Amino acid sequence: MDAAWALEELCAAVETELLRRGLAEAQADGRVSSVPDARTIRYYQTLGLLDRPAIVERQARYGRRQLLQLLAIKVLQASGVALSEIQERLYGASDAELDALLHSAAEKRPAPRLAARVLREVTLAPGLKLVAEEGFSARLDAATLERRVRAAIDALGGGS
Numbered sequence: 001m002d003a004a005w006a007l008e009e010l011c012a013a014v015e016t017e018l019l020r021r022g023l024a025e026a027q028a029d030g031r032v033s034s035v036p037d038a039r040t041i042r043y044y045q046t047l048g049l050l051d052r053p054a055i056v057e058r059q060a061r062y063g064r065r066q067l068l069q070l071l072a073i074k075v076l077q078a079s080g081v082a083l084s085e086i087q088e089r090l091y092g093a094s095d096a097e098l099d100a101l102l103h104s105a106a107e108k109r110p111a112p113r114l115a116a117r118v119l120r121e122v123t124l125a126p127g128l129k130l131v132a133e134e135g136f137s138a139r140l141d142a143a144t145l146e147r148r149v150r151a152a153i154d155a156l157g158g159g160s
Contacts, residue, residue, distance in 0.1 A: 007038045007053075010062040014070045021106045023075055034078065036070055049073055049087055068098040075105040092133075128153070 005013055015035040018024035024034050033040065044050040050069050053060035069090065076086045090098070118134040138145055 004064070005062045005067075007041060007060060007062065010041065010066065010070070011035070011037055013067055014074070017067065017071055018074060021071070021102065023071070023078070023102070023105055034074065036074065041070065044070070044073060047083065047087060049083070049090060065095060068095055068102070072098045072101050075102060079105075 015024070018035060036044070041050065045052060050066055050073075053062045053066065055061070072090055072093070073086055076089065077083075081089070093101075119131050120134055120136075122130045122132075124130055140148075
């Protein structure tokens with residue numbers, strides 16, 4: 001991840017990009033700011049709308065991906081889309097899909113519908129679930145897959 005910005009710097013970068021792209025228009029809902037502040041960004045993280053930042057020397061650092069996600073959120077909000085639908089539309093979206101959404105918004109065309117993903121979920125243990133896209137094929141040997149799963153569990157603090 002290109003961990004370029006601290007939280008306040010990310011706020012400024014979002015505002016700059018919205019203005020540069022001609023997307024800093026008033027929101028359909030007067031209670032919603034056209035530019036997110038630090039508190040709003042943290043809220044979006046808790047909702048799962050925004051990827052978690054990298055932690056560099058105990059400081060959250062944000063990169064291009066979070067910038068694209070925030071721009072997409074604000075563009076969809078400006079067109080009156082509720083946060084619950086934004087969660088659905090942006091979940092798992094690639095950077096290219098986010099760019100396409102922003103490009104279409106700048107041209108005042110209807111935003112493209114992001115590809116629907118069918119997810120399957122399996123409970124491995126109490127509190128531990130595996131989620132995969134339908135049609136997923138590991139293409140890994142069992143030892144590599146097991147090592148990666150164990151590393152993920154350790155990263156979550158659940159290792160023994």
